[in-house]
Amino acid sequence: MRSVAIIGVGSTPFGKLEGRSLVDIAVAACREALADAGIHREKIQALYIGNFIGERLVGQGALAGVVANRLGMSGIPATKTEGACASGGIALRLGVLGIALGLYDLVLVAGAEKMTSASTAEVTAGLATAGDEEAEMRSGLTFPGAFAIITREHMARHGTTREQVGLVSVKNHGLGAANPKAQFRKPVRLDDVLTSRLIADPLRLFDCPPISDGAAAAVLCPADWARDLHRQPVRVLGTGHATGPATLWEMDDITTFPASVRAAQEAYAMAGITPSDIDAAEVHDCFTTAEIVATEDLGFFARGKGGHAVAEGWSAPDGKVAVNPSGGLIAKGHPVGATGCAQVYELVRQLRGEAANQVRNCEFALAHNLGGTGVVSTVTILGRL
Amino acid sequence: MRSVAIIGVGSTPFGKLEGRSLVDIAVAACREALADAGIHREKIQALYIGNFIGERLVGQGALAGVVANRLGMSGIPATKTEGACASGGIALRLGVLGIALGLYDLVLVAGAEKMTSASTAEVTAGLATAGDEEAEMRSGLTFPGAFAIITREHMARHGTTREQVGLVSVKNHGLGAANPKAQFRKPVRLDDVLTSRLIADPLRLFDCPPISDGAAAAVLCPADWARDLHRQPVRVLGTGHATGPATLWEMDDITTFPASVRAAQEAYAMAGITPSDIDAAEVHDCFTTAEIVATEDLGFFARGKGGHAVAEGWSAPDGKVAVNPSGGLIAKGHPVGATGCAQVYELVRQLRGEAANQVRNCEFALAHNLGGTGVVSTVTILGRL
Numbered sequence: 039m040r041s042v043a044i045i046g047v048g049s050t051p052f053g054k055l056e057g058r059s060l061v062d063i064a065v066a067a068c069r070e071a072l073a074d075a076g077i078h079r080e081k082i083q084a085l086y087i088g089n090f091i092g093e094r095l096v097g098q099g100a101l102a103g104v105v106a107n108r109l110g111m112s113g114i115p116a117t118k119t120e121g122a123c124a125s126g127g128i129a130l131r132l133g134v135l136g137i138a139l140g141l142y143d144l145v146l147v148a149g150a151e152k153m154t155s156a157s158t159a160e161v162t163a164g165l166a167t168a169g170d171e172e173a174e175m176r177s178g179l180t181f182p183g184a185f186a187i188i189t190r191e192h193m194a195r196h197g198t199t200r201e202q203v204g205l206v207s208v209k210n211h212g213l214g215a216a217n218p219k220a221q222f223r224k225p226v227r228l229d230d231v232l233t234s235r236l237i238a239d240p241l242r243l244f245d246c247p248p249i250s251d252g253a254a255a256a257v258l259c260p261a262d263w264a265r266d267l268h269r270q271p272v273r274v275l276g277t278g279h280a281t282g283p284a285t286l287w288e289m290d291d292i293t294t295f296p297a298s299v300r301a302a303q304e305a306y307a308m309a310g311i312t313p314s315d316i317d318a319a320e321v322h323d324c325f326t327t328a329e330i331v332a333t334e335d336l337g338f339f340a341r342g343k344g345g346h347a348v349a350e351g352w353s354a355p356d357g358k359v360a361v362n363p364s365g366g367l368i369a370k371g372h373p374v375g376a377t378g379c380a381q382v383y384e385l386v387r388q389l390r391g392e393a394a395n396q397v398r399n400c401e402f403a404l405a406h407n408l409g410g411t412g413v414v415s416t417v418t419i420l421g422r423l
Numbered sequence: 424m425r426s427v428a429i430i431g432v433g434s435t436p437f438g439k440l441e442g443r444s445l446v447d448i449a450v451a452a453c454r455e456a457l458a459d460a461g462i463h464r465e466k467i468q469a470l471y472i473g474n475f476i477g478e479r480l481v482g483q484g485a486l487a488g489v490v491a492n493r494l495g496m497s498g499i500p501a502t503k504t505e506g507a508c509a510s511g512g513i514a515l516r517l518g519v520l521g522i523a524l525g526l527y528d529l530v531l532v533a534g535a536e537k538m539t540s541a542s543t544a545e546v547t548a549g550l551a552t553a554g555d556e557e558a559e560m561r562s563g564l565t566f567p568g569a570f571a572i573i574t575r576e577h578m579a580r581h582g583t584t585r586e587q588v589g590l591v592s593v594k595n596h597g598l599g600a601a602n603p604k605a606q607f608r609k610p611v612r613l614d615d616v617l618t619s620r621l622i623a624d625p626l627r628l629f630d631c632p633p634i635s636d637g638a639a640a641a642v643l644c645p646a647d648w649a650r651d652l653h654r655q656p657v658r659v660l661g662t663g664h665a666t667g668p669a670t671l672w673e674m675d676d677i678t679t680f681p682a683s684v685r686a687a688q689e690a691y692a693m694a695g696i697t698p699s700d701i702d703a704a705e706v707h708d709c710f711t712t713a714e715i716v717a718t719e720d721l722g723f724f725a726r727g728k729g730g731h732a733v734a735e736g737w738s739a740p741d742g743k744v745a746v747n748p749s750g751g752l753i754a755k756g757h758p759v760g761a762t763g764c765a766q767v768y769e770l771v772r773q774l775r776g777e778a779a780n781q782v783r784n785c786e787f788a789l790a791h792n793l794g795g796t797g798v799v800s801t802v803t804i805l806g807r808l
Contacts, residue, residue, distance in 0.1 A: 099552035103798035139524035413488035
């Protein structure tokens with residue numbers, strides 16, 4: 039396999055992007071990534087785009103072809119991937135493999151979602167399609183509900199406290215405050231989290247990500263071309279993609295997602311590094327608890343110690359590993375299909391030394407994207423070239 | 424690149440599959456393909472599945488992970504592709520490339536759609552998401568409407584007659600009558616077509632495919648393994664994937680789809696054969712006119728002569744090239760995401776000599792899948808191994 043580099047990234051701001059369609063924001067992120075890479079659109083040989091529920095929320099399917107056409111790239115093979123909240127991570131992985139395996143030399147990867155134009159009820163029902171409808175979600179379970187159950191189990195099994203869970207929100211909102219692309223730009227105190235509106239006991243409003251619009255994109259090429267094309271290329275060191283149980287009731291232990299563990303193992307093995315080498319990680323904190331679970335599944339902290347770790351500051355920017363320096367899904371926002379690519383946008387900027395909450399001496403970075411309650415996960419490891 | 428073979432295919436019947444969910448039918452087609460290949464599910468290294476609007480019509484997203492889990496393959500990387508009606512063809516292409524480029528040795532590819540549980544209005548609105556919502560479909564255009572405009576233009580520009588267009592329906596319903604998997608099993612006369620209910624002038628009910636449930640699947644491996652695994656493996660000789668304009672108003676000539684032309688050129692070049700070598704073709708007859716356009720875009724007949732060709736019997740099973748021997752989308756049915764894989768199901772059986780409407784001495788076969796009004800297309804060329 040050829041070594042792959044990222045030579046350009048782009049992202050819209052995340053939030054309520056009034057008057058801008060799903061296609062508009064995908065195109066904007068792609069143009070920013072192409073400009074950052076200094077690559078003309080006509081040089082791009084393939085497009086992969088992650089999107090979850092454009093057909094349902096905004097009436098737009100076939101997004102890859104529509105975006106290719108709007109970008110003036112009509113002709114090239116364009117592929118939309120969907121794996122719920124991991125849609126963007128899957129698109130990125132296909133782009134990386136396309137270059138690694140020698141199929142293409144210049145690939146554009148993007149993720150996008152437009153959610154704020156739909157009602158909260160429509161969004162909640164749409165997000166619930168990430169579960170196994172027939173085998174679990176038909177019961178009326180929602181994703182806040184599922185992660186509330188997981189939170190209770192993490193507390194019961196590992197002694198995690200409600201306060202530790204809330205500290206994820208405090209950390210991430212604090213980081214989001216400094217990120218100009220973030221949806222929420224205001225720090226919150228632990229007391230704010232613990233007294234915010236109850237959503238699904240014990241999860242409260244500030245344990246949850248907002249409903250967001252947003253898109254992010256990256257331009258990929260073979261690593262041995264990268265130095266000639268960009269002053270600060272980033273190398274893709276490893277990639278992993280795995281599936282897991284689609285329902286909670288099939289899992290032996292609902293405080294760990296086998297798909298994350300397997301995808302991470304694959305990515306670490308390919309990169310030839312270990313969790314302790316990672317300086318910055320964007321992990322899938324679709325709820326506060328999900329960050330705690332992710333930091334354990336990715337091997338940053340011992341099983342059951344994710345709550346303790348955040349309380350000790352181990353996941354702060356100056357801790358053992360900076361977790362979600364962008365503010366994560368909780369503060370930066372979670373336009374579902376965009377998230378996997380937005381994580382890479384942040385980490386490329388970290389590795390270049392350009393991030394809003396810059397992690398010192400950032401050499402190795404990891405992006406972790408999760409779909410549903412662990413039905414699919416991708417992990418990507420990046421390093422300086 | 425390694426040469427790729429298909430060693431197993433499966434398909435549910437197409438039609439109204441009462442009481443069977445989207446996941447159920449995808450799993451059934453996959454199991455049939457695995458059984459045909461004689462491969463245990465644990466040997467499969469990756470799953471690609473095409474589906475268009477499961478999130479919208481039946482509340483089921485993240486289909487690849489959910490199906491992998493239900494099949495007992497939880498763990499493997501599973502990817503859902505969506506490119507409207509070409510979703511299945513894109514999944515197939517990714518599976519072929521995964522083996523061709525040496526990433527995997529045994530891959531399962533599937534396509535599935537469950538449509539009959541939704542209302543006709545929901546289906547029509549859902550299908551319309553295959554167009555560019557903002558730039559064209561917001562006008563109220565539907566797909567029958569778009570293909571009616573294309574039909575009128577084909578008649579005006581090329582002298583195609585309403586009768587010639589109707590003869591596609593007569594041919595395909597006649598072939599579907601013999602296909603046990605087809606939704607419509609009754610021949611129709613030209614007069615039946617021309618007096619059937621007007622849908623979008625000049626297209627009538629029998630010019631349109633039905634609303635269908637169905638799934639199809641295939642097992643792929645390197646060609647040099649195939650002889651040891653199946654008595655009659657089929658070789659994938661070529662694959663093409665291209666995009667085109669997303670709206671009618673951007674096209675210089677709406678009687679040809681540049682995406683089909685480009686995907687076909689790519690596939691023919693890879694296979695090292697020409698259109699006249701093709702013995703059987705499953706083409707994307709989402710409307711009668713679409714078959715006429717496809718037979719021209721694929722190079723079977725001269726530009727503008729597709730209507731003449733069907734009237735002359737050149738696309739009949741004993742003609743120059745047997746077009747849609749399965750009955751095509753019009754008679755076999757069109758569960759959107761399944762179609763690209765169902766075409767390959769039919770062609771593998773043609774190449775093995777097992778088809779319901781067997782084409783004599785079938786050596787080379789072509790599958791053509793189209794999304795929207797040509798926003799994306801895939802072409803796959805198969806031959807005997």
